[in-house]
Amino acid sequence: MNTNRTFTMIKPTAVLNGNSGLIIDMILKAGFQIKALKYTKLSTQQAEEFYAVHKERPFFPDLVNYMSSGPIFAAILEKDNAIETYRNFIGATDPAKADEGTIRNKYGVSIQQNAVHGSDSDENAEIESNFFFSSFERF
Numbered sequence: 660m661n662t663n664r665t666f667t668m669i670k671p672t673a674v675l676n677g678n679s680g681l682i683i684d685m686i687l688k689a690g691f692q693i694k695a696l697k698y699t700k701l702s703t704q705q706a707e708e709f710y711a712v713h714k715e716r717p718f719f720p721d722l723v724n725y726m727s728s729g730p731i732f733a734a735i736l737e738k739d740n741a742i743e744t745y746r747n748f749i750g751a752t753d754p755a756k757a758d759e760g761t762i763r764n765k766y767g768v769s770i771q772q773n774a775v776h777g778s779d780s781d782e783n784a785e786i787e788s789n790f791f792f793s794s795f796e797r798f
């Protein structure tokens with residue numbers, strides 16, 4: 660298991676608002692290396708599969724609807740202690756509670772439209788990375 664990698668998505672609202680470049684710039688300046696990057700759009704079925712772990716939650720239908728509503732960026736990032744470091748860097752799930760200067764504080768507009776996703780464990784980073792990238796789309 661690779662403990663120095665995480666998976667992220669830049670969510671539809673952040674892309675639509677033209678913040679993708681600024682967010683990628685923040686990620687690189689924070690010392691994360693991009694190991695894979697893809698600009699794509701999830702189908703409803705793909706969004707359901709990606710967020711399957713949340714399928715019993717009341718917000719699941721809305722989340723699936725939202726995440727399949729427009730293009731996203733998906734990326735694999737590398738840095739020491741990547742999961743924890745990236746989660747601290749992006750801030751709390753709710754942008755209103757995210758620390759000043761974090762990505763979600765700067766670019767998030769609601770819990771759902773919180774600018775970026777970040778994996779919560781090494782296991783999920785692996786699963787989520789494999790969901791988007793084949794072995795020859797990453798290095």
Ligand code: CMP
Nearest residue numbers: 713718722752770771772773775776777
């Ligand atoms: P993300 O990091 O992509 O992982 C799951 C997502 O579910 C989360 O970001 C939020 O966008 C969304 N989410 C979590 N909790 C809530 C909530 N209480 N209401 C709406 N959406 C939520």
